[in-house]
Every structure is written in structure tokens, then in C-alpha cells.
Amino acid sequence: MITSANLCEKTLSHQSISQEPQRISPQKIGYVRALFSTYSKMEDRIAYNEKLVHRIAEQSAHSFMNTEAIVDKILARLVRKETLVRLKKKVEKLLESLPEKNATVIRLYFFEKMNTSRITEEIGLSKRTTFRVIEKSLATCVENLECVGLNTTVFNSLLREYKWLENEYHNQLSQALE
Numbered sequence: 343m344i345t346s347a348n349l350c351e352k353t354l355s356h357q358s359i360s361q362e363p364q365r366i367s368p369q370k371i372g373y374v375r376a377l378f379s380t381y382s383k384m385e386d387r388i389a390y391n392e393k394l395v396h397r398i399a400e401q402s403a404h405s406f407m408n409t410e411a412i413v414d415k416i417l418a419r420l421v422r423k424e425t426l427v428r429l430k431k432k433v434e435k436l437l438e439s440l441p442e443k444n445a446t447v448i449r450l451y452f453f454e455k456m457n458t459s460r461i462t463e464e465i466g467l468s469k470r471t472t473f474r475v476i477e478k479s480l481a482t483c484v485e486n487l488e489c490v491g492l493n494t495t496v497f498n499s500l501l502r503e504y505k506w507l508e509n510e511y512h513n514q515l516s517q518a519l520e
Contacts, residue, residue, distance in 0.1 A: 366480075366481050366484050368515060368519045369515060370484045370487070371480055371481075371484060371514075372511055372512075372514040372515030372516075372517070372519075373484075373487070373492075373494075373497050373511065373514075373515075374436070374480050374483045374484055374487070375452070375480065375514035375517065376507060376510045376511035376513075376514045376515075377429075377433050377436070377492070378433065378448060378452035378453070379452050379510050379513075379514060380506065380507055380510045381430065381433055381452065381453055382453055383506060383510075384426050384429060384430045384433075385430070387422075387426050387504075387506075388423055388426045388427060388430070391419045391420075391422050391423035391426070392423060394419045395416055395419045395420060395423070398412065398415050398416050398419065399412075399416065422503075425500075425503070429492075429500065432490045432491055432492050435490040436483045436486055436487070436490055436492075437449070439482060439483065439486045439489075439490075440479050440482060440483070443465070443475070444475050444478065444479040444482070445479075446465065447461060447465065447467075447472060447475045447476060447479065448476065448479050450464060450465075451476055458472045458473060458476075
């Protein structure tokens with residue numbers, strides 16, 4: 343029996359560089375760009391929520407706060423942390439959907455914040471090919487969003503919860519529209 347998860351496993355797209363990109367909405371490109379641009383920030387936010395859980399627990403040992411309120415605060419932070427851990431894993435799964443060279447270019451461009459000139463020196467691609475790899479990789483990731491569980495509804499709920507992600511999305515969306 344083929345489940346939707348199995349189907350997604352089989353259909354995760356590996357678009358080659360020579361294929362022409364399909365027309366993809368700038369909003370979805372902005373969405374993928376924001377996920378990649380904030381990937382390192384996710385690590386920081388996960389660690390931050392972990393520290394807050396410990397700080398709340400330590401402070402509660404020395405206070406007369408309502409136990410229920412303390413448990414609620416800790417649970418809220420644990421939920422936020424777990425949401426970010428799951429989001430980070432989904433971003434990693436998007437990267438795994440790319441050919442190795444494309445994933446490397448995306449990591450250098452978004453995670454290491456290298457410009458395309460530096461990437462061309464690092465990898466040995468022409469500047470034009472580097473731009474094409476980035477565009478094709480983003481298009482492939484947009485095609486694979488549903489398969490990794492990142493649909494528009496999920497993303498919109500993340501935007502409401504994480505202001506830093508919302509700000510990055512709007513920055514990336516404006517770049518995608520240019």
C-alpha cells in the first residue's frame with residue numbers, strides 16, 4: 343500500500359540544472375529563502391528556549407509562584423523549542439532533496455552568507471551557473487515543500503509565532519519580487 347508519506351519519498355524532486363524552471367510564485371520562493379536564511383537562527387532560538395526552561399525551573403525553586411503557572415511557562419517554552427527542532431529537520435530534508443552540488447551552493451549562499459562571487463571561487467562554477475543553481479534549487483525546494491510537511495498553512499502559523507521569521511520572510515519576498 344502506498345501512503346502519502348511513501349509517495350512523497352518517491353517524488354522528492356531532483357531537478358537538474360539544465361531543466362527550465364517552472365513558473366513559481368514569488369511568495370513560495372520567499373518562503374524557502376526565509377527558511378534557509380533563518381536556519382542558523384533556528385539553532386540559536388532552540389538553545390535560547392532550552393536556557394529559558396532551565397532558568398524558569400531554577401527561579402521557581404526559589405519563589406512562591408503558582409505551580410500551575412510555572413508548569414505552563416515551561417511547557418510553552420518546550421513546545422516552542424520542539425517546533426523549531428521539527429522545522430529545522432524539515433529544512434534539512436529540503437536540502438537532502440537537492441543534488442549534492444546544489445545543496446552545497448545553497449549552504450554557502452544562505453548558511454555561510456557567501457556572495458555568488460565567492461561561491462564561484464570556492465566551487466569553480468561560473469557566476470551565471472551559480473545563479474542558475476540557486477534558482478533551480480529554490481524551485482526544487484518549493485516543489486518539495488508539501489512532501490516535507492511545510493505547506494502554506496504551517497508556514498503562516500510559524501510567521502504568526504516567530505516575529506524574526508516573519509521579518510526575514512518579508513525581506514526575502516521583496517528580493518524574490520525584484
